Amino acid sequence: EAEVAQSPRYKITEKSQAVAFWCDPISGHATLYWYRQILGQGPELLVQFQDESVVDDSQLPKDRFSAERLKGVDSTLKIQPAELGDSAMYLCASSPRDVSGTWGEQFFGPGTRLTVL
């Protein structure tokens, strides 16, 4: 069964350092999402790609976060510099197309758990 791959699974870093997360969506999925999930809360969308284009990054803290999907396949999310409040689970998800219809299934990867010390 096809799955969304993410790495690393766990990352511990010190504040002010740079971190990067990688995501490989299910083959053929045009839409890719990065979410942040703080403990006790639901996932919050950070950025959405349609192929290689950003279609929504309204919740991405652009002073420190960046995301790219250069070839419209895999994607990287970067944080520089990391802050204590960035400690969370970073989830990547993909779907065959934009969820603008009634079908809303997004397939999530296992996530990267980030701890900032």
Add this chain to the structure above:
Amino acid sequence: RKEVEQDPGPFNVPEGATVAFNCTYSNSASQSFFWYRQDCRKEPKLLMSVYSSGNEDGRFTAQLNRASQYISLLIRDSKLSDSATYLCVVLSMEYGNKLVFGAGTILRVKS
């Protein structure tokens, strides 16, 4: 006010019990609704979509009340394996068609 609100629980129920969760949403223009399940320290997975006419999948029944802007999930004959966090999810038209997740309701089924 949060766009999607849920009772965080936890709901502690014995095996075999029937349990129901409600979720309210604030944007009356929302058109699509879902329940996702998230096991501890795992990723969310789609449990079921919620249709206006209500829908059932085995022991799970989802209903939508547009007038009151709430969604419900009913689980009958609870199993130990049903223990998880149940996330109410709304497709938000307000911010350009994105899924907005509630904080989740924790269910613990005990023997």
